[in-house]
Amino acid sequence: MTTGTNTRLSATGFPDFLQNPEPAQNGRRALHLIFQMNALPIEAGGRIYELDWIYSVVCAGLNRPVHLHLESNVKMNDSLTVLLFDPPTPDWFLDMRNEGIVNFGALHMGDETFSLNRDWYSAGPDYIFRNYYNGEISQQGPAVHYLPLGMKSGFGTIPASMLPRADTRKYLCNFIGSKRGNRQEMLTVVEQSGLACFISADKQWADPQALHVITYRNLLVESVFTLAPHGNNPESLRLYEALEAGSIPIVQSVADRNMDFLGIGLGPNPIPTVAHWSELPELIHNLTASPEKLLTLQRDVISWWQHRKRGIQAMVRSIVDSSFERVHGDGA
Known part of the structure; x- marks a missing residue:
């Protein structure tokens, strides 16, 4: 595997700067946006439609760098993990917490009939975004936030x-x-x-x-x-x-x-x-x-x-920024 002369790999196979990220040039730490599935559109052999919406619209108001990880079965500090249906393992997020990983959230996709297991909501993530509004689920705790479905990848945004x-x-x-x-x-x-x-x-x-x-x-x-x-x-x-x-x-x-x-x-x-x-x-x-x-x-x-889009971006920014600040201090 060629990594370049100036890039050292950690034991996990990821560059050290991803494991221990330094503050970005604008003083803001980077968010790692991890897709725990093949994030290509379904007709291209992938499993979801909404990568563009999540990456280019929902995260557009963050005012911090975003590293995009596709099909990355990894656990990282300062991360937002996008899930389709279920976590990779039932205790995925609890394990992250027990392993000392900090400042991580989840975006839960695919629970359109409200029949999926959601016990993990209270077992680790600092915050949770989820598709498909349900008032009772949203009241499970202040960390659960509804996020609209958005558009399919390739549709784009139109001025x-x-x-x-x-x-x-x-x-x-x-x-x-x-x-x-x-x-x-x-x-x-x-x-x-x-x-x-x-x-x-x-x-x-x-x-x-x-x-x-x-x-x-x-x-x-x-x-x-x-x-x-x-x-x-x-x-x-x-x-x-x-x-x-x-x-x-x-x-x-x-x-x-x-x-x-x-x-x-x-x-x-x-x-x-x-x-x-x-x-x-x-x-x-x-x-x-x-x-x-x-x-x-x-x-x-x-x-x-x-x-509505501006409101979505402001909500996501507020929640993500608050999580960074709790762990890394003001302005993180």
């Missing part, structure tokens, strides 16, 4: 100034996804009502033959509305991808307030909602009856999403 006006877009609405959950009801309503929607619902989840992410993104950018029905959970990547594309999402209301991920202390949001998909034709008719009101709604949705 709001580049987003086309709703009244210039090619498609009235779209749905691109599988027919899980009650989505067939929605598709039947669209077909019977004659709504001019772009529909692609003939592929299963993560089918490698599905639309490429760039084609998919462009379809959302050219759609006034994006239909965002429930799947295994009320939350979906599709919702956030629509928001990023400036396409007004239409979502189902969440009957269980314990799972209301859009209403968790953020104030009112402008996202149109239906209780049943039979309401969709009338809702779209009302929203498009006035071009001026439609453009105002689009601007409100785009503004809300920009504010």
Whole structure:
């Protein structure tokens, strides 16, 4: 293995500066972002879609260096470990604590039905971010924080100034996804009502033959509305991808307030909602009856999403900075 003439490897096989990192030039210590899975998109042989979202959006407000570790089955100081479903071992984080490792958190992905083991939440990490909002889980302790799903890798972030006006877009609405959950009801309503929607619902989840992410993104950018029905959970990547594309999402209301991920202390949001998909034709008719009101709604949705992203980044920065300061002192 070639390591370079100036790089000494520790016993773990990692360079010494990763095991005992010095403060960065701006005076801030680096965070080690460790993915405990193949973080390539699923259609590329990996296991998740959201590396870009986590690395380039969620961590973008940290104001400290971030070392990205892919498929790294390691334990490190000053780290945030991203997990899909379960830790590498049941006592992974407890072992980290017992081994003297400090200042580490976890980002828990994949618990969309709230059926995974979460006993490790109280067994080690200084803080935990998790996808899929559940009020009861969030109340397990002050260290558990909800983090939205975000967009799939390759979708990218789009400056709001580049987003086309709703009244210039090619498609009235779209749905691109599988027919899980009650989505067939929605598709039947669209077909019977004659709504001019772009529909692609003939592929299963993560089918490698599905639309490429760039084609998919462009379809959302050219759609006034994006239909965002429930799947295994009320939350979906599709919702956030629509928001990023400036396409007004239409979502189902969440009957269980314990799972209301859009209403968790953020104030009112402008996202149109239906209780049943039979309401969709009338809702779209009302929203498009006035071009001026439609453009105002689009601007409100785009503004809300920009504010929401800044809020996510501020929350993550505050939690990570607080953990660094507890261990390394102010300004770490």
